[in-house]
Amino acid sequence: xxxxxxxxxxxxxxxxxxxSKTNNPAEPESDSGSAEVVLNDDNLLYEILKRVExxxxxTASCVSKKWHETAQDERLWEVICTQHSSxxxxxxxxxRSVVLALGGFxxxxxxxxxxxxxxxxxxxxxxxxxxxxxxxxxxxxxxxSPRAVAPAKATAAKSRWGxxxxxxxxxxxxxRYFEKLDYxxxxx
Amino acid sequence: xxxxxxxxxxxxxxxKGKKIYDQDDELLxxxxxxxxxxxxxxxxxxxxxxxxxxxNDDGLSQYASDTNHLNPSDLNSWLESMISxxxxxxxxxxxxxxxxxxxxxxxxxxxxxxPENLAGEMEVGxxxxxxxxxxxxxxxxxxxxxxxxxNxxxxPEKLAGISPEMEVGGSGGGSGxxxxxxxxxxxxxxxxxxxxxxxxxxxxxxxxxxxxxxQIVIVDxxxxxIRLVHxxxxxxxxxxxxxxxxxxxxxxxxxxxxxxxxxxxxxVATYFAEALARRIYKLSPxxxxxxxxxxxxxxxxxxxxxxxxxxxxxxxxxxILESFVGKKKVHVIDFSMKQGMQWPxxxxxxxxxxxxxxxxxxxxxxxxxxxGKDHLQEVGWKLAQLADTINVEFxxxxxxxxxxxxxxxxxxxLRDDEVVAVNSVFELHRLLxxxxxxxxxxxxxKGLKPVILxxxxxxxxxxxxxxxDRFTESLHYYSTLFDSLESSGGGSGGGEGASEQDKIMSxxxxxxxxxxxxxxxxxxxxxxxxTLTQWKTRLDSAGFEAVHLGSNAFKQASxxxxxxxxxxxxxxxxxxxxxxxxxxxxxxxxxxxWKLK
Numbered sequence: 001x002x003x004x005x006x007x008x009x010x011x012x013x014x015x016x017x018x019x020s021k022t023n024n025p026a027e028p029e030s031d032s033g034s035a036e037v038v039l040n041d042d043n044l045l046y047e048i049l050k051r052v053e054x055x056x057x058x059t060a061s062c063v064s065k066k067w068h069e070t071a072q073d074e075r076l077w078e079v080i081c082t083q084h085s086s087x088x089x090x091x092x093x094x095x096r097s098v099v100l101a102l103g104g105f106x107x108x109x110x111x112x113x114x115x116x117x118x119x120x121x122x123x124x125x126x127x128x129x130x131x132x133x134x135x136x137x138x139x140x141x142x143x144x145s146p147r148a149v150a151p152a153k154a155t156a157a158k159s160r161w162g163x164x165x166x167x168x169x170x171x172x173x174x175x176r177y178f179e180k181l182d183y184x185x186x187x188x
Numbered sequence: 189x190x191x192x193x194x195x196x197x198x199x200x201x202x203x204k205g206k207k208i209y210d211q212d213d214e215l216l217x218x219x220x221x222x223x224x225x226x227x228x229x230x231x232x233x234x235x236x237x238x239x240x241x242x243x244n245d246d247g248l249s250q251y252a253s254d255t256n257h258l259n260p261s262d263l264n265s266w267l268e269s270m271i272s273x274x275x276x277x278x279x280x281x282x283x284x285x286x287x288x289x290x291x292x293x294x295x296x297x298x299x300x301x302x303p304e305n306l307a308g309e310m311e312v313g314x315x316x317x318x319x320x321x322x323x324x325x326x327x328x329x330x331x332x333x334x335x336x337x338x339n340x341x342x343x344p345e346k347l348a349g350i351s352p353e354m355e356v357g358g359s360g361g362g363s364g365x366x367x368x369x370x371x372x373x374x375x376x377x378x379x380x381x382x383x384x385x386x387x388x389x390x391x392x393x394x395x396x397x398x399x400x401x402x403q404i405v406i407v408d409x410x411x412x413x414i415r416l417v418h419x420x421x422x423x424x425x426x427x428x429x430x431x432x433x434x435x436x437x438x439x440x441x442x443x444x445x446x447x448x449x450x451x452x453x454x455x456v457a458t459y460f461a462e463a464l465a466r467r468i469y470k471l472s473p474x475x476x477x478x479x480x481x482x483x484x485x486x487x488x489x490x491x492x493x494x495x496x497x498x499x500x501x502x503x504x505x506x507x508i509l510e511s512f513v514g515k516k517k518v519h520v521i522d523f524s525m526k527q528g529m530q531w532p533x534x535x536x537x538x539x540x541x542x543x544x545x546x547x548x549x550x551x552x553x554x555x556x557x558x559x560g561k562d563h564l565q566e567v568g569w570k571l572a573q574l575a576d577t578i579n580v581e582f583x584x585x586x587x588x589x590x591x592x593x594x595x596x597x598x599x600x601x602l603r604d605d606e607v608v609a610v611n612s613v614f615e616l617h618r619l620l621x622x623x624x625x626x627x628x629x630x631x632x633x634k635g636l637k638p639v640i641l642x643x644x645x646x647x648x649x650x651x652x653x654x655x656x657d658r659f660t661e662s663l664h665y666y667s668t669l670f671d672s673l674e675s676s677g678g679g680s681g682g683g684e685g686a687s688e689q690d691k692i693m694s695x696x697x698x699x700x701x702x703x704x705x706x707x708x709x710x711x712x713x714x715x716x717x718x719t720l721t722q723w724k725t726r727l728d729s730a731g732f733e734a735v736h737l738g739s740n741a742f743k744q745a746s747x748x749x750x751x752x753x754x755x756x757x758x759x760x761x762x763x764x765x766x767x768x769x770x771x772x773x774x775x776x777x778x779x780x781x782w783k784l785k
Contacts, residue, residue: 090540101577142668171533178532
């Protein structure tokens with residue numbers, strides 16, 4: 001199969017093949033939908049999903065139960081988390097054991113790497129007026145700056161993250177794990 | 189473009205110093221506006237004010253844009269008359285009969301009808317705009333010499349000459365002044381005949397010859413805010429001077445004004461007013477429910493709502509991590525154990541360092557708890573669980589102490605082959621109430637021979653000898669802090685933003701600090717914050733020298749803010765190797781690292 005096709009494209013093509021009349025009526029039934037081949041073969045699906053981007057992988061997990069199971073595989077998400085920076089200082093085994101213990105790569109990505117890679121959209125209430133007059137007033141007192149309603153800034157999302165983003169995300173993941181520990185439910 | 193010099197120019201000024209202020213601003217003059225340099229600030233603030241008024245009421249703004257305005261080139265008086273005309277509108281409180289609204293149409297122009305009216309109008313305008321609240325000694329609305337301006341408008345020829353200029357002025361000046369855009373410029377259909385002034389203006393009518401001079405400016409909450417601040421300060425001054433009767437009255441007034449405010453200012457003012465009341469009536473602020481557990485609970489919400497504590501933890505951890513490079517056995521002594529939120533991240537970073545994790549020992553110091561539960565043990569258990577999960581060899585010990593000054597080096601069971609780091613987040617300032625306590629603690633720290641001492645403290649001087657100074661400082665500090673709280677709650681922070689409850693608890697948390705700074709004295713007053721400079725001096729004389737926090741810490745801090753902060757007002761600054769987190773221009777907390785000289 002062509003590697004350049006994204007999963008969605010492939011899926012769509014599969015559907016098209018299903019819907020249109022088969023050109024070759026002599027073909028056996030099992031060949032009429034290439035999509036079915038993928039739908040039924042986990043290994044094949046896994047191979048395809050190994051090569052897609054995070055967003056595609058997330059979409060893929062919404063397709064069907066089978067796809068959902070395959071797309072949840074931590075190894076796939078590990079690839080996504082580590083693809084941009086190969087060297088964060090420790091060995092991959094080290095990283096794997098720690099991250100899996102703390103909640104997994106999928107969790108790491110969706111909770112921390114994803115928001116980090118999307119620069120923050122500012123909220124309307126955050127900026128204060130910027131006119132000259134306001135400056136003379138606000139320099140006198142902080143709370144009194146009139147809150148001008150600024151339109152939310154949408155900045156282009158960068159889909160790459162470096163060593164620093166990963167380290168920050170890991171820290172936050174560990175804090176999250178820690179917060180969830182319940183002293184009262186410990187095994188005595 | 190013809191330059192029109194309306195009003196008193198240098199001709200009327202007496203002294204040289206006054207000349208500059210009386211001259212028209214050159215840049216604006218080029219655009220056709222005549223504004224005196226000295227009045228620039230006023231003009232800007234009036235525009236702001238008027239913009240606020242017009243923005244607040246959609247009905248009005250529509251009328252404002254439809255009216256014809258004569259002679260906007262003298263911005264100062266023109267704005268003034270607009271404001272004074274809008275005031276009867278605002279004063280009626282919303283039920284606008286068309287007659288009054290139509291009054292704007294005519295009213296805009298009426299200020300220029302006759303010289304006498306002009307003078308009268310401007311006086312009224314001045315009063316109704318709430319003059320008399322000086323900010324730092326300067327009057328809020330200062331007026332140009334009435335007579336001087338009048339002279340400029342009396343002759344119709346000048347006005348006729350002005351009209352075509354307005355077009356140019358308006359379009360050109362639009363970039364600088366919002367009103368120029370909205371205003372339809374005067375194109376007087378029939379050029380005013382020379383001679384009588386009043387007949388030259390067909391649109392002039394005179395519906396309200398005497399508007400109420402004592403109107404309350406309802407729209408100007410900023411002005412009320414300033415009034416509130418001044419009332420609070422006056423109250424503090426009265427307390428300082430032991431003038432308790434006056435203080436009582438002022439604090440009640442402050443309370444009422446605070447309720448009329450909105451948002452951050454209201455909350456801050458309420459807390460400060462309450463704290464002042466406690467001080468005046470000598471009420472003990474000790475609340476029996478205020479166990480350390482409750483304090484921790486409040487602090488957890490503060491932790492979730494805004495990035496200050498997270499910033500503290502992350503930057504301190506970075507410094508500790510860097511000092512632990514290559515060491516096989518490490519021991520961290522935490523003076524501010526609380527819920528132990530700082531340590532998971534450090535443990536994770538140690539687990540993932542090249543070469544594998546060291547043996548990690550943690551000694552936590554905490555306050556005794558009144559509810560029988562051993563909080564230090566609970567925290568220790570959780571940390572041990574985490575350590576087990578990520579395969580870090582971990583040892584924990586919890587110490588209960590009423591004050592850090594009770595500690596001795598011998599208590600810590602130091603081992604020969606381990607390196608020690610000491611961490612203190614918002615704890616050292618509590619020692620300043622007792623003489624020599626902080627010196628003793630620093631001595632103890634020295635005795636531990638740490639490779640690094642990380643200190644995070646509030647960046648403010650709330651420990652001055654004079655109450656009024658402390659009050660003013662803390663009012664400014666906590667206003668900034670509350671301001672930043674207002675805009676939080678939008679952060680993407682891992683998918684969970686700060687809830688309303690978090691915010692309210694954070695405010696209570698800060699409110700308790702405010703109460704302590706303002707209402708307590710002696711040993712009770714523990715929130716004795718001091719600035720970095722002061723701490724530097726202290727640590728220096730105790731035998732420590734500063735360690736620069738690296739760029740990694742700065743990067744982590746900046747990224748953290750981008751992720752968690754609800755607004756873009758937070759700033760990370762580097763100051764001689766120390767990192768400061770602030771809101772807009774005001775630094776609020778500082779992380780610094782120290783080692784033995």
